[in-house]
Amino acid sequence: xxxxxxxxxxxxxxxxxxxxxxxxxxxxxxxxxxxxxxxxxxxxxxxxxxxxxxxxxxxxxxxxxxxxxxxxxxxxxxxxxxxxxxxxxxxxxxxxxxxxxxxxxxxxxxxxxxxxxxxxxxxxxxxxxxxxxxxxxxxxxxxxxxxxxxxxxxxxxxxxxxxxxxxxxxxxxxxxxxxxxxxxxxxxxxxxxxxxxxxxxxxxxxxxxxxxxxxxxxxxxxxxxxxxxxxxxxxxxxxxxxxxxxxxxxxxxxxxxxxxxxxxxxxxxxxxxxxxxxxxxxxxxxxxxxxxxxxxxxxxxxxxxxxxxxxxxxxxxxxxxxxx
Amino acid sequence: xxxxxxxxxxxxxxxxxxxxxxxxxxxxxxxxxxxxxxxxxxxxxxxxxxxxxxxxxxxxxxxxxxxxxxxxxxxxxxxxxxxxxxxxxxxxxxxxxxxxxxxxxxxxxxxxxxxxxxxxxxxxxxxxxxxxxxxxxxxxxxxxxxxxxxxxxxxxxxxxxxxxxxxxxxxxxxxxxxxxxxxxxxxxxxxxxxxxxxxxxxxxxxxxxxxxxxxxxxxxxxxxxxxxxxxxxxxxxxxxxxxxxxxxxxxxxxxxxxxxxxxxxxxxxxxxxxxxxxxxxxxxxxxxxxxxxxxxxxxxxxxxxxxxxxxxxxxxxxxxxxxxx
Numbered sequence: 001x002x003x004x005x006x007x008x009x010x011x012x013x014x015x016x017x018x019x020x021x022x023x024x025x026x027x028x029x030x031x032x033x034x035x036x037x038x039x040x041x042x043x044x045x046x047x048x049x050x051x052x053x054x055x056x057x058x059x060x061x062x063x064x065x066x067x068x069x070x071x072x073x074x075x076x077x078x079x080x081x082x083x084x085x086x087x088x089x090x091x092x093x094x095x096x097x098x099x100x101x102x103x104x105x106x107x108x109x110x111x112x113x114x115x116x117x118x119x120x121x122x123x124x125x126x127x128x129x130x131x132x133x134x135x136x137x138x139x140x141x142x143x144x145x146x147x148x149x150x151x152x153x154x155x156x157x158x159x160x161x162x163x164x165x166x167x168x169x170x171x172x173x174x175x176x177x178x179x180x181x182x183x184x185x186x187x188x189x190x191x192x193x194x195x196x197x198x199x200x201x202x203x204x205x206x207x208x209x210x211x212x213x214x215x216x217x218x219x220x221x222x223x224x225x226x227x228x229x230x231x232x233x234x235x236x237x238x239x240x241x242x243x244x245x246x247x248x249x250x251x252x253x254x255x256x257x258x259x260x261x262x263x264x265x266x267x268x269x270x271x272x273x274x275x276x277x278x279x280x281x282x283x284x285x286x287x288x289x290x291x292x293x294x295x296x297x298x299x300x301x302x303x304x305x306x307x308x309x310x311x312x313x314x315x316x317x318x319x320x321x322x323x324x
Numbered sequence: 325x326x327x328x329x330x331x332x333x334x335x336x337x338x339x340x341x342x343x344x345x346x347x348x349x350x351x352x353x354x355x356x357x358x359x360x361x362x363x364x365x366x367x368x369x370x371x372x373x374x375x376x377x378x379x380x381x382x383x384x385x386x387x388x389x390x391x392x393x394x395x396x397x398x399x400x401x402x403x404x405x406x407x408x409x410x411x412x413x414x415x416x417x418x419x420x421x422x423x424x425x426x427x428x429x430x431x432x433x434x435x436x437x438x439x440x441x442x443x444x445x446x447x448x449x450x451x452x453x454x455x456x457x458x459x460x461x462x463x464x465x466x467x468x469x470x471x472x473x474x475x476x477x478x479x480x481x482x483x484x485x486x487x488x489x490x491x492x493x494x495x496x497x498x499x500x501x502x503x504x505x506x507x508x509x510x511x512x513x514x515x516x517x518x519x520x521x522x523x524x525x526x527x528x529x530x531x532x533x534x535x536x537x538x539x540x541x542x543x544x545x546x547x548x549x550x551x552x553x554x555x556x557x558x559x560x561x562x563x564x565x566x567x568x569x570x571x572x573x574x575x576x577x578x579x580x581x582x583x584x585x586x587x588x589x590x591x592x593x594x595x596x597x598x599x600x601x602x603x604x605x606x607x608x609x610x611x612x613x614x615x616x617x618x619x620x621x622x623x624x625x626x627x628x629x630x631x632x633x634x635x636x637x638x639x640x641x642x643x644x645x646x647x648x649x
Contacts, residue, residue: 057545088550101541101543116551
């Protein structure tokens with residue numbers, strides 16, 4: 001499998017009045033076609049900004065300050081807006097978190113779908129409309145022809161997210177960045193959406209980055225998982241390795257906080273402390289102040305260590321099987 | 325939809341009834357029109373005759389009931405001064421006011437929305453800051469002063485534009501209008517601009533706020549992620565959303581343009597309803613004042629209704645039949 005996307009040393013900083021926020025601070029990963037990579041982290045860990053950086057959708061005062069984003073072998077981190085526009089929605093598509101907000105409330109579904117095709121292809125509206133109808137059918141929307149004429153408010157949240165997914169798949173992209181696409185949905189709808197997304201990536205060979213804060217979601221969905229903390233990836237590996245044999249103390253903590261993994265009546269594990277203030281990150285490992293295993297060594301930034309298929313950023317990782 | 329319209333019309337009738345009571349009794353309290361009408365040398369008999377002729381000898385409540393009875397048949401009384409039906413007088417002056425109000429609204433939309441759009445899209449540019457500063461002036465400078473300044477600069481100093489009257493008019497569809505002749509257009513520019521200034525500022529601020537808000541919405545980011553052109557995002561996705569508040573407010577402002585063009589009409593000697601109203605008030609010409617205000621009420625209700633209907637067309641989430649308002 002060839003890498004569709006390779007991200008190396010990506011740094012996206014926001015230059016605010018209060019100081020520089022290093023939202024993404026040296027992120028590396030790659031995704032191959034047909035592969036789903038889970039990008040996991042708490043709110044503010046920089047996972048969404050990573051997604052937006054790939055598409056060049058970072059607004060002032062933020063910008064990519066360093067690093068490379070290679071899409072199909074072409075560098076796009078410093079690409080011009082016009083070149084990026086041709087990629088967006090065409091070769092790289094994005095799905096957003098809140099389906100209530102992502103569709104324009106005053107435009108009909110067909111308008112919003114057809115324009116996505118016409119922005120990239122010179123075909124007549126009727127053909128484009130047909131393709132939109134087929135795409136709606138593909139994501140499991142009943143009577144797609146009628147839905148095309150509907151306005152977003154006439155559809156449920158789950159339906160709207162299906163529409164957003166249909167829009168993402170419209171132009172057969174090589175890569176889809178899904179930014180918490182199921183967070184705002186009911187659990188049953190969540191499972192359906194995940195199922196549809198998984199089916200479509202397998203069918204079309206599309207690569208996918210699934211951004212979420214919910215390890216349980218990616219555990220069953222992703223091929224590989226990257227765990228982000230304070231702008232950096234702290235652990236990266238095959239899903240089974242990361243879930244069953246977490247090495248980084250943060251990943252161990254995250255997994256410990258998943259209620260379903262715990263026995264009834266047992267106290268739920270919490271990671272001590274709070275997510276760090278992005279304006280004043282601690283020296284060295286950002287997780288050190290909350291880490292039970294931290295030592296003086298952690299005041300310098302830990303290098304990336306490889307062990308097995310995983311890459312971790314920690315001086316004191318847990319051993320195989322999550323034990324010291 | 326039809327329930328909605330019927331309810332609105334019933335509300336209109338109620339408002340008109342209340343309005344007529346307030347105005348009818350209110351004007352009566354201010355003063356006695358007879359003294360304005362008869363000559364100072366008139367003797368008691370002549371005054372008595374005038375009072376009887378105008379129907380002012382009856383008690384005020386009887387006068388009001390008589391007015392209501394006549395109003396039901398479409399007769400709002402005769403002007404004390406001109407002896408003509410008040411409605412006829414007002415309708416005669418109405419086209420001038422309407423063309424002034426619509427021209428001002430047109431200017432407000434034509435100038436205000438593009439400027440607001442620019443300021444909203446480039447909030448940090450010095451031009452935008454200039455536009456916003458200008459809009460503060462538009463809001464705060466009194467209409468009569470701006471009108472005088474416009475006359476001073478463009479009519480007196482530069483001599484480019486005339487300052488009084490409607491100029492040459494031509495009949496279009498049975499209405500005399502200044503908009504059909506070059507001379508008429510020259511005459512309408514200054515008063516329309518004067519009347520529009522505040523509405524331009526309003527349109528600028530509304531549009532700018534709307535654009536600023538819309539640009540931060542997810543649907544704009546999603547539209548960008550779809551790879552749409554900037555023009556498509558601004559003129560379809562953003563503009564269609566901000567038109568909802570802009571149409572609402574500007575539509576309602578049309579009512580106030582018609583109703584309160586009084587100052588501008590006075591300054592530019594524009595022979596519209598506003599001028600008629602001022603003269604009628606000064607001469608305590610009660611039938612004209614009452615009829616004028618009744619007509620303005622009808623205008624407001626009609627405009628509100630049209631705005632509501634437009635609103636439901638622009639915003640698919642709004643359905644008219646189930647609203648209590």
